[in-house]
Amino acid sequence: MQIMNRIYLVLLCLALSSCGGSSVSKPARLTNAEIYTEEAVNAYEDEEWSRAQQLFNQSLTIYQGIDDRTGVLVSHINLVEVALARHDLQSAQKHLIVAEDIVKTEGIGAYQARITLLYALVAIQQDEMTKGNGFLQQLMPEFKGGELVDGIDAIQLAAIASRTELAFTQKQDESLWVLRFANALKKAVNEKMTLKARLLRFQSLLLIQQADYSRAEELLQQALLIVKNNLSRSGIAQVLFELGQLKAKQGTSVQALNYFDRSIAVFRSVGNDVKVNKVKVERAKLAVMP
């Protein structure tokens, strides 16, 4: 009887597994749109902004062609991210307005937090810090001093990282926000290594404020290791730039120039001319120093 039961169990499993197979294939246009999007996300992760933008535009066209509203919304959000990475504020705002409109008209509330975060990032890039802070506050989780009360999601973590950056720009409560960011990162479900590198950079900035240069350099070297492991070119360039600035503060101009040159090379490879010019200015200041 027991043996028979096992046979029936095996037969039942076979029947269920055959039921599980999906024999319905997706329409070709939808598959193409998804493939374009996937390619575009890969290009974005490789920091190939123009290629990412081109591919996202193609997937957007396909989604518009089949009136896939969620697909259109996702494409617009992705295009905002790419535009922000390229510092193309005009394009970012254009896509963001359309995305917000879709969220409102279609009632897709799940994307509202993402839209708010993007509005904050646009405002920060426009140097409208107060406005950016206002948007970020809408996303902030509850804190008890430096500690988080509940768990957080990826959008909130990104908001806290941005808010910490804002604190350094405004020179207000930097250590508190660094502490909050550190605690938030600990509580995050998927701890992103690039954000960890960013935390190390914030901590090194605090140490530089306290003139603890050796500890600050240690943290920056750790951050450099992380961004190199992740092949985040913007991250590598930024850490090299900060190491150059640190070396300049320490008065070791040869090392500082070396870091600046390396930073320029990496920023050039990403195509971030604004940053290249900024590093060049710093380099020039060092070069004229006796």
Add this chain to the structure above:
Amino acid sequence: MNINPDNSSENFVHHISYNNRERMVGLFVFSGFVLFLFFILISIKNQHLFEKREVFFIDVNSSEGISPGNVITALGTEVGVVSNLSLAKDHKIRVSIEVYNEQRKFIRSGAKARVNRLTNIGNALIEIQSNSIDAPILAAGSVIPVEETPSLNDLLLGLANLVQSADNNNLLSKFELMLPKLEKTLENVHEIISQIASGHGVLGAAIFDQQVEKELKVVVKSGADILSEAEGIITIAKQRLVQLGPVLDDAKYMTHDLRGTTQNLPEMVKELDTIIVQVKTALTLVNGELNNIPGVALDARTALKKTNRLLDSVQNTWPLSKANSTLKAKQLIAPHANYE
């Protein structure tokens, strides 16, 4: 029965007479009796009750489904019945078969008995198959070789043993251990396809994608056009060289014919202009095709992605993988902090 009252002294026995009704009843009873006998005779005939029978034997491994009275068939006809079961040598069961004398002609030398236990649940069907109907009739008392099919119970027991042994040897868990390796192999196949994509992407795409195939055809066609034009250019250039050959070989001849050559010079320059125009056209065509190459490459990648998707589908089909991956995972860029 009617008795005449007027002749009361006469013996009434000798004066019995029947009316029509009584005769009809008698006829009916008699015909009923005849019919009854007729049916009995048919039954006797059908059941071969008084028919002479010859005994044959078959030795089977199991008596499952075989019992006295089981019908024996040959060429679809009932030829006998199982009469007895007894133990034989080699732990076999000897089945005695009584074959009706009239049907004995169906059993020839070289005949084989086939015991089929899968047709009827509980009862085996014994069929005797003769190789040739021209062979002599098999002698009575012969042992007929037998072929047995396993019973349904045997099959289920075998399956159960299989499951049991698989269970005992942790075969399923071993299979599960093997799955990651299989998945890894499929990943390697993906890698190989990626390599093909980087090396021979257009070819790969041409295999998988009709759109790319069309574009490739355009490229090849244009390439053929370019080659034919280039051939024309080379032919003309060859002609020029042929024309120049004697000039270079014989300077004297050249000097003498300098006037003639200079006369041909404007024509040559004109032809050279044509050549330049043709080369320019060819280059424009090549340039156009080069412009198309990124699109072709992208389509090739798309085709390879589709292949990749197909492999993923295979990988996700039970029992190769327990979990199905979702394509939507990479559709939205992960939230990013402030861009520096």
